[in-house]
Amino acid sequence: MAADIAEQPAGYARLLEPVHADPIAEVAAAVAARRPRHVVFTARGTSDHAALYAAYLTEIRLGLPAGLASPSAVTVFGARPDLSDALVVGVSQSGGSPDLTEVLRVARASGALTLAVTNNPSSPLAETAELAIDVAAGHERAVAATKTYTAELFALLMLVEGVRAGDGVLPAEERDALAALPDLAARLLDDPTARGLAPRYRFAARMVTTGRGYAYPTAREAALKLMETSYLPALAFSGADLLHGPLAMADPDVPVLAVVGAGPGGESMREVLAKLGERRADVVAIGPGDVAGSASRIAVPPVDERYAPLLDILPVQQLALALALARGEDPDAPRGLKKVTSTL
Numbered sequence: 044m045a046a047d048i049a050e051q052p053a054g055y056a057r058l059l060e061p062v063h064a065d066p067i068a069e070v071a072a073a074v075a076a077r078r079p080r081h082v083v084f085t086a087r088g089t090s091d092h093a094a095l096y097a098a099y100l101t102e103i104r105l106g107l108p109a110g111l112a113s114p115s116a117v118t119v120f121g122a123r124p125d126l127s128d129a130l131v132v133g134v135s136q137s138g139g140s141p142d143l144t145e146v147l148r149v150a151r152a153s154g155a156l157t158l159a160v161t162n163n164p165s166s167p168l169a170e171t172a173e174l175a176i177d178v179a180a181g182h183e184r185a186v187a188a189t190k191t192y193t194a195e196l197f198a199l200l201m202l203v204e205g206v207r208a209g210d211g212v213l214p215a216e217e218r219d220a221l222a223a224l225p226d227l228a229a230r231l232l233d234d235p236t237a238r239g240l241a242p243r244y245r246f247a248a249r250m251v252t253t254g255r256g257y258a259y260p261t262a263r264e265a266a267l268k269l270m271e272t273s274y275l276p277a278l279a280f281s282g283a284d285l286l287h288g289p290l291a292m293a294d295p296d297v298p299v300l301a302v303v304g305a306g307p308g309g310e311s312m313r314e315v316l317a318k319l320g321e322r323r324a325d326v327v328a329i330g331p332g333d334v335a336g337s338a339s340r341i342a343v344p345p346v347d348e349r350y351a352p353l354l355d356i357l358p359v360q361q362l363a364l365a366l367a368l369a370r371g372e373d374p375d376a377p378r379g380l381k382k383v384t385s386t387l
Contacts, residue, residue, distance in 0.1 A: 044185035044272070044374045048360050051190050052229040054180050055353070058197050059221060063179050067198060068212055070158065070174045071205025077156045079130035085112040085146045086134040089188040089264060093160075093195035094134045096260040096352055100203040104349070114142040117149050127154035134199070135159070136183070136191040138166025147171045160198055162191050176202065185375045187271045189360050192264060196353055197224075220346070224353055227344045236341050237358030240327065241365035244298055250275055251293065252300045253315060255282040256308025261329075261352050265300055265359040272367040272374040282315040293324040302355050303330035306348030329355050 057063060082101045084094035094111055101109035112131070116122040118141075131150035133143045138161035148171050151157045159172035162180045169175040178194035201221070205211040213221070244250070250269060254262035259281045266277035280289050282301075293299060299319055303309045309330060319326050331345035341358045343351070367374035 044187060044189060044360075044364050047183050047185050047189045048357070048364065049232065050181070051193050051357065052225040052232070054190050054194050055197055055221075055228060056225040057179050058194065058201065059218075059225075063177065064201065067176055067201045068205050068210075070176055070211070071202050071208070072211030073174060074130055074156065074158070074202070075206045075209050075211065077130070079107065079156060080128040081108040081110075082130045082132065083110060083112050083126065083150070083155075084132045084134060085114055085143050087114075087140055087143065089192045089267060090134040090136060090195060092260040092264040092267070093192055093199060094132070095263065096196055096257065097132070097134070097199040097203065099257055099260070100200065100349060104203050104207050112146055114146050117146050118142045123149060123153065125153055126150045129155045130158065131155045132158045132160060133168050133172060134161070134195055135166070135168050136162045136178075136180075136188055136195070138163040138168035140168070144168050144171050160195060160202075162194065186377055187268060187363075187374060189268075193353055193356060197221075200349070200353075220350065224346075224350060227346070228354060228357060231343060231354055231357050232361070234342070234358070237362040238365040240339070240341075240362055241369040244275075244366055245369045247275060247298055248296070250277040250298045250300065251285070251289070252277060252279045252302070253282050253285050253312075254302030254304075254308070255311050255315075256304070256306075257348050257352055258302035258304050258308050258312075258330075258355065261302045261355045261359070262300070264356055265302070265363075268360060268363040269366070271377050272363045273370050273372055274377075275366070275370075282312045285315055286318060290318055290322070293319055293322045295323050295325055298325045298327065300359065301326055301328045303328050304348040304351045304355075305331050305345050308348055329358060 086094040098109040157172040158174040159169040164177040180191045180194035252262040252265040263279040266279035269277040327339040
């Protein structure tokens, strides 16, 4: 897991190379030419969080309604929704999930434009879809996904911005911003702050993660990583949902990881942090700048809020790894988990 985490800056740089960036641009141009009226994502597990990030991007950057499909509606209940005006995107590291493949097959039969985003371009998912994007993360050693997750984020960001451009070609300003991310990620991974929190939470009984907007998928992925590697019950809430009841369980014995960006989503978290402060919750804020109401902070370089998920998750991965080791667990081979999960 440590090796996979360390490879992520190189993975970002790899996707910007023409051999990978050009095919993504071609897919983006094809999507733009079809002019879908809405976008449906289908995914499981970690990839579901990448798909949620892409749904936010799609609605905010493209102005298209976007949502996540329920695969069981198709595979268990036999639903055949009319997706003729949709772009349907399957996101899967392995591309081997039968339920996701079936969703794309049914969607394509109904007239949808289908796209597979996967780390295995020869997978059943990629072969079923009309279009495919290779996230080019390489072999992932650990069962808990790290570098494949961020590769999906990066590829989906390039896709959406390419569709927004119309011809798939990213504007120079966008390319420059993306080109800065590998170095920012490398420097962030050198920061020991997140790893140093492991002894503090070694005996935690549960944890809460929270964020809004682009940061919400990061909060959900953070909770999943903690559960996968340390078997630590972790609940993820959007900042807004946290105020609608779950805030009642916040107290000094329940650590909270709050992902707080530099844009509107982060600003909307100020009230959440203030409420958590009133309850004397043990809050660690992840983001740029000084975050009011938090006792601790994992500093992340300030970037546009839509790029932040590519950085914010990195210290969380390091914390999950260090915490698992501190609790005497094996983060490379969590009990009961396999790299490819077959669901119907």
